[in-house]
Amino acid sequence: MKKIPVISFVGKSDSGKTTLLEKVIRELKNRGIKLAIIKHDAHQFEIDHPGKDTWRHAQAGADIVAISSPGKVAIIEKRERELSLDEVISRISGVDIIITEGYKRENKPKIEVIRSAAHRELLCRPEELLAIASDLTWDMGVPCYHIDDASGIASEIERYLHSFAG
Template identity: 50%
Template sequence: MTPIVCVVGKSNVGKTTLVVKIITELKRRNYKVSTIKHDVHGFDIDKPGKDTWKHAQAGADSVMISSPNKIAMIKKVEEEWNLDKLMELNNDSDIIVAEGFKTSDKPKIEVIRSEKYTQSICKKEDLIAIASDINHNVEGVAVVDLNDAAGLVDIIEEKILNTRKCDE
């Protein structure tokens, strides 16, 4: 199965901003990256009136759209899929970067911003790093500045990918 790291934290701490920086750095190092975003509130990516929306409104359980450069699928599910099941759909990447899934048993980078909260919400054994604007003392867990994507990707290479790609 493709290796994964989850970027977690409370609402509005900068998870998406950090995920974008991590993706950019992984791509700079020539990794093939997939992402999975968890939305506890639900979402709707189909636009009312569009053909795929009409297909779903007519009762289709799964709707796919394809173009020369991308595909998308909207699938009705009876219950939320767990992270392992979602990961099965991303088997052609070097790594998956997930945003959210703080209760999963997958390795995590927790984003802690002092203006939002200061104590970790994760189990220590799940953490590979804390990205924060303040210092933390969690034994065995690296603390990296919120803006240090390269430092976080170094940790991801060491702990998740078990390799260090050299800059060429």
């Protein structure tokens, strides 16, 4: 099975990761790239809603609840422990790239997002970074894009994809 390249968008809270990712996802999709997103949540999240059938099934004791329609499928699995990023990645197929939001401590190439209103220091070492997206200028030997340059960042991701395939 072909290994899927992974890039993590990292940054402190309120740095603009999600806003930038929305733009980059649209840009990559316009370029014909199939992608998956894995969002890390340090808290408990809920995608099931009290009273709905899937919620009721889970409350009755089901360990895995799946809901499927012509356009989507979701699988909700109760876990004793959090899955590692690699364990989550191993469950994904059929895409050209997997992008994560978060997972700053994982050993994956990263694009660090820094908005000066939120912070002014890098979380990552330069050798961990594929690029920096910021409203500040950085001179660290790492490509630096303006935080609104979704096209430039998408091009950097495409270059990475080509190098991964080559």
